[in-house]
Amino acid sequence: MTxxxxxxxxxxxxxxxxxxxxxxxxxxxxxxxxxxxxxxxxGPSGSGKSTLLNLAGGLDRATAGQVLVDGVELGELDAxxxxxxxxxxxxxxxxxxxxxxxxxxxxxxxxxxxxxxVRSRPARQxxxxxxxxxxxxxxxxxxxxxxxxxxQQRVAIARAVVGERSxxxxxxxxxxLDSETGEQxxxxxRARCAQGVAALLVTHDAGHxxxxxxxxxxxxxxxxxxxGSASGPExxxxxxxx
Amino acid sequence: xxxxxxxxxxxxxxxxxGYQLRAEFERATGATWPLNIGQVYTTLTRLERDGQVVGQAxxxxxxxxYEITAVGRETLRxxxxxxxxxxxxxxxxxxxxxxxxxxxxxxxxxxxxxxxRVATMQRLQELTRLKRDAPxxxxxxxxxxxxxxxxxxxxxxxxxxxxxxxxxxxxxxPPTAPPTSDxxxxxxxxxxxxxxxxxxx
Ligand SMILES: Nc1ncnc2c1ncn2[C@@H]1O[C@H](COP(=O)(O)OP(=O)(O)O)[C@@H](O)[C@H]1O
Ligand SMILES: [Mg+2]
Numbered sequence: 194m195t196x197x198x199x200x201x202x203x204x205x206x207x208x209x210x211x212x213x214x215x216x217x218x219x220x221x222x223x224x225x226x227x228x229x230x231x232x233x234x235x236g237p238s239g240s241g242k243s244t245l246l247n248l249a250g251g252l253d254r255a256t257a258g259q260v261l262v263d264g265v266e267l268g269e270l271d272a273x274x275x276x277x278x279x280x281x282x283x284x285x286x287x288x289x290x291x292x293x294x295x296x297x298x299x300x301x302x303x304x305x306x307x308x309x310x311v312r313s314r315p316a317r318q319x320x321x322x323x324x325x326x327x328x329x330x331x332x333x334x335x336x337x338x339x340x341x342x343x344x345q346q347r348v349a350i351a352r353a354v355v356g357e358r359s360x361x362x363x364x365x366x367x368x369x370l371d372s373e374t375g376e377q378x379x380x381x382x383r384a385r386c387a388q389g390v391a392a393l394l395v396t397h398d399a400g401h402x403x404x405x406x407x408x409x410x411x412x413x414x415x416x417x418x419x420x421g422s423a424s425g426p427e428x429x430x431x432x433x434x435x
Numbered sequence: 436x437x438x439x440x441x442x443x444x445x446x447x448x449x450x451x452x453g454y455q456l457r458a459e460f461e462r463a464t465g466a467t468w469p470l471n472i473g474q475v476y477t478t479l480t481r482l483e484r485d486g487q488v489v490g491q492a493x494x495x496x497x498x499x500x501y502e503i504t505a506v507g508r509e510t511l512r513x514x515x516x517x518x519x520x521x522x523x524x525x526x527x528x529x530x531x532x533x534x535x536x537x538x539x540x541x542x543x544x545x546x547x548x549x550x551x552r553v554a555t556m557q558r559l560q561e562l563t564r565l566k567r568d569a570p571x572x573x574x575x576x577x578x579x580x581x582x583x584x585x586x587x588x589x590x591x592x593x594x595x596x597x598x599x600x601x602x603x604x605x606x607x608x609p610p611t612a613p614p615t616s617d618x619x620x621x622x623x624x625x626x627x628x629x630x631x632x633x634x635x636x
Contacts, residue, residue, distance in 0.1 A: 237598075380567070383567065399556065399559060399590075399591050399594040399595070400559070400563075400587065400591050402556070403556065403559040403560045403562070403563040403587075403590075404560075404563055404567065405560070408556050408560070410549070410552065410553070417549060418549055418552075418553050419553075420553055420556050420557045420560060421557075
């Protein structure tokens with residue numbers, strides 16, 4: 194184990210706009226996620242959750258403070274290097290899915306791999322595996338417009354977890370899913386973390402946040418509290434109960 | 436939890452010894468309501484006195500199995516078919532604590548809510564960890580899995596209720612921190628461009 198975090202936000206501020214209309218979306222926020230760790234972020238609307246993920250994914254830049262992915266400070270990268278790092282290391286599930294309408298489910302999922310130089314046959318095979326993991330193996334050749342919201346959301350999740358990404362960022366990835374499918378997605382994220390991926394998950398759903406190793410409560414752009422690395426389940430129910 | 440009804444339900448499957456009843460009870464409830472053997476025998480004695488169970492002849496080791504009677508079966512049937520009413524449950528300490536906290540001048544009620552939120556979330560995480568280690572319950576584990584699910588849903592409901600309390604409190608007793616003025620909370624996601632799409636250009 195190295196001491197490098199998969200993701201570090203260190204004393205980050207993000208102010209949107211300027212002057213009278215300036216909005217202080219994040220205030221001195223520090224959050225670190227280790228490889229293999231699943232961290233959930235909860236907080237009311239407007240508390241800065243999406244801003245936090247956008248900064249972590251290099252889609253937006255901090256006004257002050259540092260954002261590091263695998264020890265690389267994003268603020269020091271030029272646009273091209275940043276784009277490469279994002280494509281290579283970061284899987285991002287957007288709140289509104291962001292699928293490419295003219296591509297099928299499998300093509301959407303395979304695209305980041307192909308952009309990274311994987312040939313189209315193996316890229317498609319891996320895309321099909323990822324779709325299988327989210328229960329969409331039968332819809333691989335369907336266009337987004339012919340899928341339900343929940344199905345599109347799962348395609349977006351498959352696209353984020355395909356390939357060897359070290360960091361998965363997910364903004365409300367279970368919002369359009371029923372409870373059973375939501376649970377399947379949480380199991381998938383946990384499985385990726387067990388393989389060493391770091392994941393940061395924004396959710397309103399306490400039942401899904403509870404799958405995380407740690408839950409951070411965000412308020413007015415700052416981390417109010419977190420649940421720490423929780424103690425073992427032994428404290429709750431004895432093994433003999435099983 | 437009604438211990439007499441729990442024991443009757445187990446004895447309705449087959450006659451059992453006291454120590455068996457204790458083990459089966461814990462298994463069915465995931466040990467969320469641990470019983471000691473003394474409670475089991477006290478309850479059996481009372482049930483026998485009321486004609487709900489009868490003790491069988493003692494075996495060579497002096498142990499005695501109990502079996503359910505027709506009267507006991509009738510009691511059990513009524514218990515299963517009658518819904519549990521709110522009045523049957525103990526009052527919830529947390530609800531009372533927060534209600535009183537809201538009345539207490541100078542108390543940081545937001546902090547009371549937040550401390551509870553962290554504790555309840557930790558409990559929900561622990562319960563979820565148990566669930567995640569047992570993905571598909573076998574028939575014999577079903578009973579305790581259902582108890583576990585019940586505890587998870589209760590914890591989720593408590594967290595939702597805490598959010599509600601916080602909102603209600605903030606309207607009546609504004610916190611010291613400035614509230615966010617935010618008509619369009621998800622505006623930030625519009626900023627985000629898909630890295631995949633961007634790379635296509
Ligand atoms: N592009 C932007 N311009 C101005 N204000 C913004 C912008 N993006 C977000 N904000 C503001 O920043 C705050 C945090 O927003 P956001 O990160 O979207 O919160 P959340 O995802 O928790 O709902 C809100 O007050 C929001 O209105
Ligand atoms: Mg948001």
